Amino acid sequence: MRYSREQLIEAVSSQMPEKRWLHTQGVMETAVQLAHQYGADSEKADLAAILHDVAKYWPVVKLKEVLVENGLNDELLEHDKQLWHAEVGAFVAEKDYGITDQEVLNAIRYHTSGRVQMTLLEKIVCLADYMEPGRDFPGVNNIRELAKHSLEEALAAGLDSTISFLLSRKQVIYPLTVLARNDLIKQLEANS
Numbered sequence: 001m002r003y004s005r006e007q008l009i010e011a012v013s014s015q016m017p018e019k020r021w022l023h024t025q026g027v028m029e030t031a032v033q034l035a036h037q038y039g040a041d042s043e044k045a046d047l048a049a050i051l052h053d054v055a056k057y058w059p060v061v062k063l064k065e066v067l068v069e070n071g072l073n074d075e076l077l078e079h080d081k082q083l084w085h086a087e088v089g090a091f092v093a094e095k096d097y098g099i100t101d102q103e104v105l106n107a108i109r110y111h112t113s114g115r116v117q118m119t120l121l122e123k124i125v126c127l128a129d130y131m132e133p134g135r136d137f138p139g140v141n142n143i144r145e146l147a148k149h150s151l152e153e154a155l156a157a158g159l160d161s162t163i164s165f166l167l168s169r170k171q172v173i174y175p176l177t178v179l180a181r182n183d184l185i186k187q188l189e190a191n192s
């Protein structure tokens, strides 16, 4: 079946607590605003934002089951469970909600980790997830300021905050996040 935007919103919001739905609405609003600002497709930004956390509140066993049974990403299984919902989210967006646009699916897939050579849409959804109005963590206002003039600077600052947080807690860092951050720094250097 082909879901309308309203049906998708209903389906997604019913799978998460009110607080996470408010966050999702913030990501939708911010992603659309960034899409207008940086010349991306705002309908795709909206769609990816609606679905980005669809699997966030699924039980860990179910997330693992989807990853294993569909051979989705072996490396992810060795890393923080917090990362799993993004890969599973992209999978269910396609399988359960009929999203076929690879740009949208990849924006969901990489919204937590980032990756090397992120597309404009991937950067926008990942950054919107960091800086939506409901977010409150040290450095978030700096990220919002940077976003006014540079998508890459703002996103690099967001990834830095994730990496710093993990370092401070002596936790494992998903290598793709470091690669994503380095790639953004290189892009900024190349353009300076």
Ligand SMILES: [Fe+2]
Pocket (backbone or CB within 6 Å): 052, 053, 056, 085, 086, 111, 112
């Ligand atoms: Fe997420």
Ligand SMILES: [Fe+2]
Pocket (backbone or CB within 6 Å): 023, 027, 052, 053, 129
């Ligand atoms: Fe999110």
